[in-house]
Amino acid sequence: MQMAKYNRRILLAAPLALALSSTTALAQQEACIGNSAAITGPAAFGGQAIKMGAEIAIDEINQNGGVLGKKLRLVQYDDAGAPPRGVDNTRRIALADKCVAVLGGYHSTVSVAQVEPVHAIGIPFVGVLAANTQAIENGRKPNFMFRVSAKDKWVARFLVEEALKVSKTGKIAFFYENTGWGNGALPDVKAAMSKAGKELVAAETFNWNDQDMTPQVIRARDAGADVALFWALDREGNQILRSMDKVGFKPTVIGAWGIAGNLGELAGPLANGVQVIQTYTFMGELGPKGKALWGKIQAKYGLKDPSEIKMSSGVANAYDAVYIIAQAIEKAGAYEWKKVREALYKVEHDGIVANYKPAFDEADPERQDAILPQYYKLTVWSDGKLLPIGQTKYAQ
Amino acid sequence: MTTSFQYLLSGLAIGGIYALVALGFHIMWSAAKAVNFAHGDTLMLGGVLAVLGVDAGLPLWLACLLAIVAGGVFGVLLERFAVRPFTGSNTSIGWMLTTIAVGIMVESLATMQFGGFSRPLPSPGIERAVNIFGAGVYPQELAIPCIALLAMFGFRALQQRTLIGRAMQAVSHNRQAAALMGIDVNRVVAFSFALAALFGAGAGVLVAPVVQASATMGTLLGLKGFAVAIIGGITSAPGVVIAGLGFGIVEKFVEGYISTAAREIVGFGSMIVVLLIFPQGLFGKKEVFKV
Numbered sequence: 277m278q279m280a281k282y283n284r285r286i287l288l289a290a291p292l293a294l295a296l297s298s299t300t301a302l303a304q305q306e307a308c309i310g311n312s313a314a315i316t317g318p319a320a321f322g323g324q325a326i327k328m329g330a331e332i333a334i335d336e337i338n339q340n341g342g343v344l345g346k347k348l349r350l351v352q353y354d355d356a357g358a359p360p361r362g363v364d365n366t367r368r369i370a371l372a373d374k375c376v377a378v379l380g381g382y383h384s385t386v387s388v389a390q391v392e393p394v395h396a397i398g399i400p401f402v403g404v405l406a407a408n409t410q411a412i413e414n415g416r417k418p419n420f421m422f423r424v425s426a427k428d429k430w431v432a433r434f435l436v437e438e439a440l441k442v443s444k445t446g447k448i449a450f451f452y453e454n455t456g457w458g459n460g461a462l463p464d465v466k467a468a469m470s471k472a473g474k475e476l477v478a479a480e481t482f483n484w485n486d487q488d489m490t491p492q493v494i495r496a497r498d499a500g501a502d503v504a505l506f507w508a509l510d511r512e513g514n515q516i517l518r519s520m521d522k523v524g525f526k527p528t529v530i531g532a533w534g535i536a537g538n539l540g541e542l543a544g545p546l547a548n549g550v551q552v553i554q555t556y557t558f559m560g561e562l563g564p565k566g567k568a569l570w571g572k573i574q575a576k577y578g579l580k581d582p583s584e585i586k587m588s589s590g591v592a593n594a595y596d597a598v599y600i601i602a603q604a605i606e607k608a609g610a611y612e613w614k615k616v617r618e619a620l621y622k623v624e625h626d627g628i629v630a631n632y633k634p635a636f637d638e639a640d641p642e643r644q645d646a647i648l649p650q651y652y653k654l655t656v657w658s659d660g661k662l663l664p665i666g667q668t669k670y671a672q
Numbered sequence: 673m674t675t676s677f678q679y680l681l682s683g684l685a686i687g688g689i690y691a692l693v694a695l696g697f698h699i700m701w702s703a704a705k706a707v708n709f710a711h712g713d714t715l716m717l718g719g720v721l722a723v724l725g726v727d728a729g730l731p732l733w734l735a736c737l738l739a740i741v742a743g744g745v746f747g748v749l750l751e752r753f754a755v756r757p758f759t760g761s762n763t764s765i766g767w768m769l770t771t772i773a774v775g776i777m778v779e780s781l782a783t784m785q786f787g788g789f790s791r792p793l794p795s796p797g798i799e800r801a802v803n804i805f806g807a808g809v810y811p812q813e814l815a816i817p818c819i820a821l822l823a824m825f826g827f828r829a830l831q832q833r834t835l836i837g838r839a840m841q842a843v844s845h846n847r848q849a850a851a852l853m854g855i856d857v858n859r860v861v862a863f864s865f866a867l868a869a870l871f872g873a874g875a876g877v878l879v880a881p882v883v884q885a886s887a888t889m890g891t892l893l894g895l896k897g898f899a900v901a902i903i904g905g906i907t908s909a910p911g912v913v914i915a916g917l918g919f920g921i922v923e924k925f926v927e928g929y930i931s932t933a934a935r936e937i938v939g940f941g942s943m944i945v946v947l948l949i950f951p952q953g954l955f956g957k958k959e960v961f962k963v
Contacts, residue, residue, distance in 0.1 A: 321787070491924060494675055510790065511790040542792050586789070
């Protein structure tokens with residue numbers, strides 16, 4: 277009985293959904309780029325970083341006449357890191373605002389949830405922070421998910437290579453948060469280790485807001501690890517460092533970019549020497565493009581010091597992503613989802629993070645990601661500042 | 673051996689936090705037969721306001737003191753506007769929902785004002801770990817369970833030796849009879865909420881250097897503190913403190929010898945078992961409600 281009722285509902289809803297989707301497919305898209313990111317909640321700095329990068333790129337593009345004669349604009353919605361809200365925002369951006377593309381946010385769990393609505397609607401999605409491998413390498417054909425950011429699979433390889441370079445014993449421990457991001461990275465790190473003919477001596481997990489990690493740290497210490505890889509955020513990264521301090525365990529720490537926020541402030545001197553991968557940083561000596569972008573950020577958002585930007589990779593990735601999308605629209609010759617998606621594969625752009633040549637490659641499913649590992653950068657915490665490793669005493 | 677001792681010390685540190693939070697629940701319950709489910713957020717207010725005070729250039733001790741006082745004021749206001757209007761009725765749903773609602777609002781407000789990041793609260797107690805028989809611990813962490821015990825004995829003395837303490841007990845036994853004896857029931861209840869909030873905010877200031885101040889720091893601590901209060905028997909002050917310390921130690925041993933993921937399963941699972949065997953909690957007295 278219940279089932280019959282349910283079926284009837286689906287039967288009633290199906291033509292309606294079809295009618296909706298066919299009308300939206302015909303509708304002309306607007307000159308806007310939508311973004312669903314965390315603007316509130318613990319990762320609000322991620323949404324802020326995306327906003328800065330995207331807005332400045334859009335300002336620059338509009339000063340040069342916009343795209344196809346129209347001025348671009350950014351529509352940003354808050355998902356607070358909650359996947360259902362990310363899904364909702366995706367629909368809103370595509371169907372209500374009729375934007376031409378969606379920029380991704382900070383949380384991998386949200387990006388993974390967005391795969392479904394993005395493909396149901398058929399709107400191009402360009403991730404600019406969340407690094408989960410499966411969000412973009414999702415097996416769909418045609419794939420509407422793109423990314424101008426780091427990818428966990430490549431980050432894992434990069435970090436494992438760095439770890440093996442500094443390790444004397446080849447014994448590496450892995451600390452990862454018990455979330456979609458952390459658990460998603462575990463197979464990537466294991467695969468990267470086995471590629472080097474090694475195995476992790478400890479793989480330890482923890483939850484958000486855990487105050488003490490001594491059991492995990494003791495296990496890693498007793499397994500003889502001399503390098504620890506972190507897939508953690510600042511707060512928990514700090515708790516691991518403090519627990520290491522308590523039990524007298526001092527491995528070299530190399531982390532994914534979750535600890536690129538305010539670890540230096542939280543952990544104080546304990547953070548010194550902790551290495552973090554980034555795609556971009558405004559700290560230290562900047563190139564001419566970086567200087568120009570930093571100048572505009574200073575003017576527009578009233579910042580004084582580059583350390584006030586808590587996720588510089590997000591700013592730079594979003595900045596490049598907007599340029600790539602704008603160029604794709606130009607090449608497509610229309611504000612139309614399908615054409616823009618196809619045109620994204622033709623974009624070549626010399627950006628602030630990388631020289632995208634081309635940005636994406638349709639023939640290679642791994643190349644829905646624009647930033648290649650050769651552009652990843654190691655930075656290091658040094659007296660509260662996260663500096664490019666080459667400019668510090670920690671350079672090898 | 674050293675490892676077990678490390679787990680014991682780390683467990684005592686965490687357990688001390690649970691005990692302090694649970695003690696707040698006990699104080700409210702023992703006067704008002706109602707609790708503030710936003711008690712975890714009172715703790716958060718203490719930690720967060722102390723950090724904001726330091727940001728504003730106040731000396732550390734003054735920032736902490738003001739944060740604790742502000743927590744107490746929050747407790748009084750919350751009792752007056754979110755608890756008192758609802759305790760007259762027979763069901764508890766009213767004050768449960770309002771205090772939970774206030775908690776969520778306060779947390780959202782704190783996120784807006786304080787931002788998403790965790791922030792450190794400086795303290796001389798976390799500058800250097802001390803080594804005890806090979807196990808490392810921060811002095812601040814050792815202080816927390818000691819302060820929880822002190823607070824328990826202090827509250828005991830207050831209950832037995834002072835007029836307001838006896839009035840609290842009288843109100844808890846029978847509101848109407850207490851009122852007939854000339855006790856201003858509302859004031860006594862307000863006092864107990866203020867006292868609990870002072871404890872809560874004080875706990876926040878104490879734990880912030882260890883766990884970092886953030887808008888979300890109180891959520892899990894509040895929940896676990898309540899679970900501990902129920903396990904220990906919310907009517908017994910020594911009960912909740914012992915349960916708090918024990919819960920923290922068990923958690924660390926589970927993390928150490930089984931796995932981190934098993935911690936919450938074993939912790940909350942054992943809470944259910946305890947309640948099945950001891951419906952009043954381990955040390956609680958049976959309460960008779962006369963109609």
